[in-house]
Amino acid sequence: MRTAVCSGSFDPITLGHYDVIARTAACFDRVWVCVSPNAEKKNQMFTPEQKLILVRAAVEGLPNVQAELYPGLLADYAVSKGATAIVRGVRDGTDFDAEYQLALINRGIHEGLETLFLPASPPLRHFSSSMAREMIRYRQPLENYLPGAVIPLVRDMMK
Numbered sequence: 206m207r208t209a210v211c212s213g214s215f216d217p218i219t220l221g222h223y224d225v226i227a228r229t230a231a232c233f234d235r236v237w238v239c240v241s242p243n244a245e246k247k248n249q250m251f252t253p254e255q256k257l258i259l260v261r262a263a264v265e266g267l268p269n270v271q272a273e274l275y276p277g278l279l280a281d282y283a284v285s286k287g288a289t290a291i292v293r294g295v296r297d298g299t300d301f302d303a304e305y306q307l308a309l310i311n312r313g314i315h316e317g318l319e320t321l322f323l324p325a326s327p328p329l330r331h332f333s334s335s336m337a338r339e340m341i342r343y344r345q346p347l348e349n350y351l352p353g354a355v356i357p358l359v360r361d362m363m364k
Contacts, residue, residue, distance in 0.1 A: 206234045206235055206287075207232075207233045207234045207235070207289065208233060208234065208235045208236070208237070208286060208287050208288040208289065208290075209229050209232070209233040209235075209236050209237075209288055209289070209290045209291070209292050209321075210236070210237045210238075210239055210279070210282060210283040210286060210288045210290070210291050210292070211225060211226050211229050211236060211237075211238050211239070211291075211292050211293075212238070212239035212240075212241055212279050212282075212291065212293075213239075213240070213241065214240070214241055214242070214243040214246055214249070214256070214334070215240055215256045215259065215260050215334070216246065216249050216250055216251055216256060216334045216338065217250065217251055217256065217259050217334060217337055217338070217341070217351060217355065217359060218256070218259050218260050218263045218351070218352065218355060219329075219332045219333070219334055219337050219350055219351060219352075220329055220332060220349075220350060220351065220352060221294065221296075221325055221326075221329040221330075221332035221333075222263075222294070222334075223263050223264070223352045224294070224325070224326050224329050225292065225293075225294035225323050225325075226238060226263075226264060226267070226270060227267060228323055229292045229323070230267045230269050230270050233269070233290070233292075234269060235269050235270075235271075236267070236269060236270045236271075236292075237270075237271055237272070237273065237282075237283075237286045237288065238260055238264060238270060238271070238272035238273070239272075239273065239275045239279060239282050239283075240253065240256050240257045240260055240272060240273065240274050240275070241274075241275060241276070241279065242274065242276050248338070250338050250341065250342075251362065253274050254274070255362055256274075257272060257273070257274050258358060259355050259358055259359065260272040262352075262354040262355050262358055263352040263354055263355050265354060266354075278314065279291060279307075279311060280310075280311040280312075280314040280315045280318055281314070281315075283311070283315070283318055284315050284318065288318070289317070289318065289319060290318070290319045290320070290321050291308070291311060291318065291319070291320045291321070292320075292321045292322075292323060293307075293308075293320060293321070293322055293323070294322075294323050294324075294325055295322050295323070295324060295325065296324075296325045296330050296331075296332075296333075297330075301322065304320070304322060307320070308320030332350065336350065337350045337351060341359060341363060347359065
């Protein structure tokens, strides 16, 4: 069984994140989405538990995808799930440079663990969780930024 891991802080999960997860699910038998509590990121809007609820709601229609919280090293998580690949979405050269460095670190931790880069789909290339948080904060329509299943949950969480 071919297994991959997609990871992120998902604060919140966006259509761009969902696109990468769905495309990964089309290429692998099983995909684990690792929701990583990232203490270094500032201005987080959602708790790790809320992020997990949102990710699970977003991927509910993808039968070969499961999501979990994991506070440790991504490479360790991937190996614990039997994954041979970490799949990362990249929007531009800046994303690629940062992700490439992490890929080298992960491969150094667990030899044989590959990182695959998926370029962002063109209509979603400008998406970011920061942008989505601004839309949420200022009560803007969210349909163009977040998966549909997530929108009512986000609105409830923000009450």
